[in-house]
Amino acid sequence: MRRPLPILLIPALTAVAPLPAAPTPKVLSPAGTVARQIELFNAHDLEGFLGLFAEEVEVSVIPGSAAPAGKAKLRELYGARFQANPDLHASATAQMVSGEFVIQKEKISGRAGKPNLEALVIYQVKAGKIVRMWGVGE
Secondary structure (H helix, E strand, O other): OOEEEEEEEHHHHHHOOOOOOOOOOOOHHHHHHHHHHHHHOOOOHHHHHOOEEEEEEEEEEEOEEEOOOOHHHHHHHHHHHHHOOOEEEEEEEOOOOOOOOOEEEEEEEEEEOOOEEEEEEEEEEOEEEEEEEEOOOO
């Protein structure tokens, strides 16, 4: 003969504790940082976009010389670009990752009055921040 469970135990047996959520990484991988940077670029989210760059980010063109460095210069440059090009959009068409380096072939469209652009960009990412960015052959 089965004995009924006391009424006080029934809620304890039916309550299921939720499983803990998987921890969210605090620092994105280099490829994750670059992918997120593209997402924020496409959303024209200047502050979010800039948040993925180191304060003293170095920007260069190969071959060529160093472009103005630092997040303040990026704010000027991309703030103006986003405002002047409301349809500005970038996408990665190929990618290679080696440690803290992400090499990406990108297609940029929506440049007001200008044709689409294909660019090769090399990113160096440390601790979830882009510290160096090189454009190749621009």
